[in-house]
């Protein structure tokens with residue numbers, strides 16, 4: 001079994017197509033929608049967590065690219081500006097995934113991209129504008 | 136054997152001074168004993184890097200040709216209004232000032248993305264800012280408008296002047312209500328979902344000299360990455376409060392007023408800061424050297440996080456209503472562990488003041504002293520202490536008579 005967090009960019013003409021149900025039915029993937037948004041240009045933006053067998057995952061992603069849905073890994077959309085981070089730890093108690101975490105021995109904060117689900121809870125909490133999410 | 140500031144400075148000059156940070160001295164004194172440590176160690180360096188709203192800077196931008204009198208008119212730096220109730224080309228910029236057209240919290244909860252503190256950070260980074268002004272024009276200062284770029288190096292004086300910084304201890308903020316609240320202590324989750332604290336604990340300057348036996352007017356300090364001076368007690372300085380056996384205040388107590396040449400400072404240690412739903416503030420790096428003049432002073436510098444207690448205060452009601460009352464106490468070791476227990480409930484904690492950066496301030500100051508670049512000063516007067524009779528008052532409102 002594999003797990004992948006990806007961002008989908010839907011062009012306007014696909015917004016009303018049953019893309020996700022195809023991922024479930026034809027490629028045997030478990031689809032968990034973490035965030036969804038329609039941009040002002042009527043394009044869809046989705047953050048998905050896909051779980052399934054490797055073959056199904058590969059075929060599913062291939063299907064998406066063939067119908068014109070762009071995918072990218074979630075990591076690219078979340079930025080921790082290390083130079084702006086003061087290691088204040090204000091974000092630590094709100095990050096549900098421990099993507100932002102602190103080493104208690106020296107109080108150094110770190111960001112683990114692969115744990116982040118782009119939930120944006122840290123955005124209003126960080127006083128130093130160190131977190132940026134381009135979604 | 137007691138030492139004097141002059142003896143310590145002599146050692147600094149010869150490169151022989153023994154300097155430890157407020158963190159390092161703890162283990163050192165535990166191993167050597169207080170008496171021996173007091174003989175061997177000359178200076179203990181402290182540090183803090185936290186949001187301090189009562190910060191600002193004054194400037195003299197030089198006379199224009201023809202002349203303009205900014206005093207009494209309106210002047211802005213990058214659209215942030217400055218205080219011009221002074222002479223022709225002097226003005227004061229406060230850290231929390233915001234552009235007139237900033238929506239504040241009209242768009243809930245309010246981002247407060249820009250303000251005076253950011254202008255200070257940009258100036259210190261060497262950037263150009265827009266200076267715009269309107270004035271009423273006089274015979275001797277005829278000009279009525281001004282629009283120009285300006286940077287720190289164009290100015291005559293640029294001085295950071297913070298009327299209250301480096302609070303000795305601070306509240307731990309929680310929220311007892313059932314809605315999220317946005318405060319200067321950060322975003323507080325309902326029903327005590329989190330607790331925020333804001334002090335460097337054992338590294339914090341005034342925790343290491345709790346009765347102000349070495350710190351006073353004229354104490355040379357690390358300020359914003361450059362050199363600054365303590366100019367007196369900060370506003371709301373309140374020395375006569377409940378203290379632990381070791382002398383550490385259990386509530387907010389002493390404060391410092393500080394100044395320093397902005398041109399020598401660094402944007403790394405003066406950071407514009409935005410509290411969602413509250414406002415803009417400046418995060419300031421401050422480090423105070425404590426001269427180890429005798430064993431008593433050394434003992435104060437060995438204070439540990441677990442010996443420093445702070446009060447847990449409800450920011451949904453008791454703080455805004457100015458009602459006294461604490462929900463409990465927590466020490467800084469517990470606060471830094473990430474969890475405290477308040478009235479039987481375990482709650483996650485988070486800091487607003489950076490302990491990692493506080494350590495870096497103390498370390499930097501230590502290196503400056505070791506390198507013979509920074510000498511200690513003898514204050515001309517110490518800060519008012521517990522026996523000074525200073526009391527902190529709240530405002531007693533008296534209705535204004537309508538005639």
Ligand code: SF4
Pocket residue numbers: 078094095096097098099100115116117118119120121122123131
């Ligand atoms: S977006 Fe969410 S998961 Fe990612 S770092 Fe911020 S709080 Fe954590």
Ligand code: SF4
Pocket residue numbers: 084085086087088089090091092100109125126127128129130131
């Ligand atoms: S709240 Fe912002 S500045 Fe503070 S530790 Fe988290 S990311 Fe860094």
